Amino acid sequence: MSNQSIKLSVDAVVFGYEEGNISVLLIKRKYEPFKGEWAIPGGFVLNEESLEEAVERELHEETGIKINYLEQLYTFGKPSRDPRGRVVSVAYFGLVRPNAYKIVASTDAEQVQWFNINELPKLSFDHKEILKAAIERLQGKITYEPIGFELLDKKFPFSDLEKLYTTLLGRDIDRRNFRKKMVGLNVLDELDEKVSKGSGRPANLFQFNPKRYFQLKEEGIIFEI
Amino acid sequence: MSNQSIKLSVDAVVFGYEEGNISVLLIKRKYEPFKGEWAIPGGFVLNEESLEEAVERELHEETGIKINYLEQLYTFGKPSRDPRGRVVSVAYFGLVRPNAYKIVASTDAEQVQWFNINELPKLSFDHKEILKAAIERLQGKITYEPIGFELLDKKFPFSDLEKLYTTLLGRDIDRRNFRKKMVGLNVLDELDEKVSKGSGRPANLFQFNPKRYFQLKEEGIIFEI
DNA sequence: ATACTTTTGTGTACAAACTACACATAATGA
């Protein structure tokens, strides 16, 4: 079909986490269509760049963010999803650490902002649907792949990890059992560092060990919470 | 980017299963590039059709097959993956029942054939990579979603199900434990019909009950083998 | 028709994993 007139774009649902809040990064659109409304960052793919390059470029252009983990989510292709004509969008799913939270609006974005996933504004295009898919993926995947660590600082107290899981899974977790299981997976290094936030006993810091994780994965040992 | 010149195609990895063999449906290409070589069925998306419609149309045109289960697999977008220029392909993953095994080559396909997944020919484009992703998805997904039934006749003896799992997972399964667990999931109806294939005690037929499955899923009970 | 072969169908004992649960420790702040 040499008369095909379909445009290809990428969109990125980027999640961040801080103190019990899971947030998603949205931009306020500077141009039509949906000018002034909130949307997932993204844009058209250039002829010579890969899809991942396109996502990273658009994210950097529009939000200034430094992404930490990126994977393809799903491709949305309903003929009516963009009022400008046929646009198929490959959606990605990204995670950033709290210390990379700084954001700067530019190019197509009038404004960039973190939104708690429970307090979302109205979204442009079919972005509500995309976001829903991304949230489901995040909630599902956190139980069988070690992606939760990508939302925390490199060194973190155990309680942070626990709170992240309770928040994402939406239910309480037994502290002792969770720790027992997580430590039993053998992918965390306990450091000789402590951190104290306010009152209470200082917590030991932990660090995810990706090398050990991939080694265990090779041996067929699976991460599962 | 109004000067974007990217073409969009769909490809479908279709699996079939019969008597301990997992097969994939391939076509021999009638035209360049890769004329005369084997490839996954697929083709360009029309301007007004959805991606799923495109897959089903191409599959029907090229192979005549009636697909039974279809889900999106992954989108492949490396700039160099097609010698004709930039072509991004949304790959799908399909399953057919043994009684829909009949295939007929036409349009772009000089020939259509089932290949055992362990005896694959050289493949065009990046189709080897796509197939690899599809096989991994099938093997992974069969343990936590009831898609195995889509590869069997509607009514099947328990031994067929067991053999499918041993084949897909590539390891032996304890017959009693497997049956206990599968029956315990409560998504199989035991019918009052028996079937006898050659010598041996006749087997009772079972049937997957999708309604019950979705009901249980709603209640948070998960399928897991 | 009888014995042999083939495939289906079923229960139990032991091991491993999961779940529920409470109190000491180390810090801060009044």
Added chain:
DNA sequence: TCATTATGTGTAGTTTGTACACAAAAGTAT
């Protein structure tokens, strides 16, 4: 120094997983 807050740890009971063998119902060969 006493109250408050958060971290760190073990055990008993329950549930789930695993290993394993023999009877039942059909076909096949003599």
